[in-house]
Structure formats: structure tokens, C-alpha cells
Amino acid sequence: MNDVNNAYAYASEQPGTGKGGRRKGWLIAGVAVGVLVLASGVATTAWYLGDQSDTSATARVSDAQWAKGITPEWMSTHMGLELPKAAHSPQAAYETTSRFDTGILTFTLTRAEAEKYLAKYPPDGKWLTPSPSQPAKAPHDFAHLGLDEPETLTTGMRYGDVCPGAPDTTDDPYATSDPQCVTFYAHDYAPTRTRIYVRAHYEPGISPLPGN
Known part of the structure; x- marks a missing residue:
């Protein structure tokens, strides 16, 4: 407030100021107040946004x-x-x-064993093959096990959504069971070997984990 008072005093003491001088003094004082309020608002907003961003990232x-x-x-x-x-x-x-849980499973089989295994769990639709130009996925899930993410592999890869235990609706079109589905990846990484990757997502906190 001292700055505002000084600004007004400086304007009102100028030689030759009459009514117009007083108006200029009030105008300068008003501008000074506005600048102070605006600067305070910007500083407060920047602090709030920065604090919120840091907090959410840390969380x-x-x-x-x-x-x-x-x-x-x-x-x-x-x-x-x-x-x-x-x-x-x-x-x-x-x-x-706090948003969702993720379960992952992987193992390898011979090509023949893999074909028999995958036949037990047909995908919802058909097996898909990745596009060579698909965007890379940042390492996270399977990197925890020291493996490449299946989404980063394009050669010899097929994938699909599988719903274990899903009812056969051929004879019962009104079946309403909604089994938990998982995403299967089968990677023929060697002439005689296939690695199976499985990933599933669950609602947070509903899975009774070992030792709990």
C-alpha cells in the first residue's frame, strides 16, 4: 500500500496540477493497485497449480x-x-x-505344445498380428520380470483377448455370464519355441493376495 500512496502523492504534487492533475493521480493509483492485485493472483495460481501437479505426480x-x-x-x-x-x-x-490392479504371467513352450495350449483358449474373435508401424510401449509390466513388453515385438507375434470359462453360447444365446478376460500374446521367438505372455486387469483391492 505504501507504493500506491507514493504513486498518488507523486502525481498530485506535480506543478500545474488542477482538477486534471487530481484525476491523473487517481488514475495512476488505480493502475498501481490493479498491477499489485494481478501479480498476486498470478503468483497464487502458479503456486497452486505447481503444488497440485507435484502432488499428483508423487501420488x-x-x-x-x-x-x-x-x-x-x-x-x-x-x-x-x-x-x-x-x-x-x-x-x-x-x-x-488405486486405479486398477495388473496381473501378469509368462512361460515358454515348444511350438507344438504352444499350439495345443492356445487351442484350449480361443480368442474372442481371431488372433491378431501387430502392425510393424505400431507405436512402442514404454517398458513397465513385463520389464519387471526382465522381459521385453509383448507390444514391442512384431515378428512372430499374435495376440487376442481370451475369456477363460466363458460359456458356449451356441446352445444358449441368452447366457449372461461375464467371465474375467485376459490378453494373450504368443511370440514364436525361436524356430522351436514360443513364449506365452498373459496380462489381466482387475478392480483395485478385490483380489485376496497371498499372505494377506
């Missing part, structure tokens, strides 16, 4: 965590899938967040 980072004690056997059962006895190097993990 997203600290919110996600990988559950302990997750085994391939538990994950396959939770997904409603069979874990083949012939599965080599099976791995699984489960990440919890």
Missing part, C-alpha cells in the same frame, strides 16, 4: 507397488488358466494401484 509414483509372494501357480489360477506342466521358466507378478 502416482508412490501408489503403485508389486505384491509379494505371487507365484505362477497362483496367478494362473487367479486368471482362470491352466499352467501347463511342460511350461518352462514360468514367472508371474501382480501390481496394485
